[in-house]
Amino acid sequence: xxxxxxxxxxxxxxxxxxxxxxxxxxxxxxxxxxxxxxxxxxxxxxxxxxxxxxxxxxxxxxxxxxxxxxxxxxxxxxxxxxxxxxxxxxxxxxxxxxxxxxxxx
Numbered sequence: 001x002x003x004x005x006x007x008x009x010x011x012x013x014x015x016x017x018x019x020x021x022x023x024x025x026x027x028x029x030x031x032x033x034x035x036x037x038x039x040x041x042x043x044x045x046x047x048x049x050x051x052x053x054x055x056x057x058x059x060x061x062x063x064x065x066x067x068x069x070x071x072x073x074x075x076x077x078x079x080x081x082x083x084x085x086x087x088x089x090x091x092x093x094x095x096x097x098x099x100x101x102x103x104x105x
Contacts, residue, residue, distance in 0.1 A: 008077045008103060008104065009075050009077065009103075009104045010075040010076065010077065010078075010079035010102070010103070010104070011044075011045065011075070011101055011103060011104035011105065012044060012045045012046045012071075012075065012099060012101055013040065013041035013043075013044020013045055013046055013047065013102075014037055014039065014040055014046045014051070014057075015038045015039035015040075016035035016036060016037050016057060016068065016071065017035065017036055017038055017068075018033050018036075018066070018068065019033060019034060019035070019036040019056060020032060020033055021033060021034055021056065021058070022092070025089060025092070025094075028094075029058055029094075031058065031064050031066050032066070033067065034057055034058040034065060034066065034089065035056065035057040035058075035065055035067070035068065035070075035071060036054070036055075036056055037051060037053050037054065037055045037056070037057060038053060039053060040052060040053050044102075045099045045100055045101045045102055048099075048100070049086070049097045049098055049099035049100070050097045051086075051088060051097060052090075054090075055088040055089065055095075056088055056089040056090075057071070057086060057087075057088050058087050058088065058089060058094075059085075059086060060074040060075075060084065060086055061074070061085055061086075079101045080101055080102065080103055081101070081102070082100065082101075083098050083099065083100045084098065084099065084100075085097070085098055086098070086099055
């Protein structure tokens with residue numbers, strides 16, 4: 001914080017809210033909730049990684065994403081500019097994509 005004057009975080013450019021997963025998917029993933037993407041900023045890391053509004057984010061790398069704190073805690077400074085895998089549910093199917101977070105504006 002002293003070096004930059006603020007807390008730096010990796011930034012994906014997405015708005016999300018917790019949502020309950022379908023029972024079959026919840027059982028397969030071992031988690032009942034994910035984050036529904038309700039907005040995706042143009043030219044953001046998630047858009048460039050192939051994510052869309054309506055996708056359900058369920059993991060960052062190996063870490064499950066069940067609520068907003070999981071997402072925020074998974075976006076530390078060490079993620080900036082480094083590609084990593086995310087798992088989403090799109091149309092009932094689990095999809096793995098790669099995103100490269102930027103610095104939070």
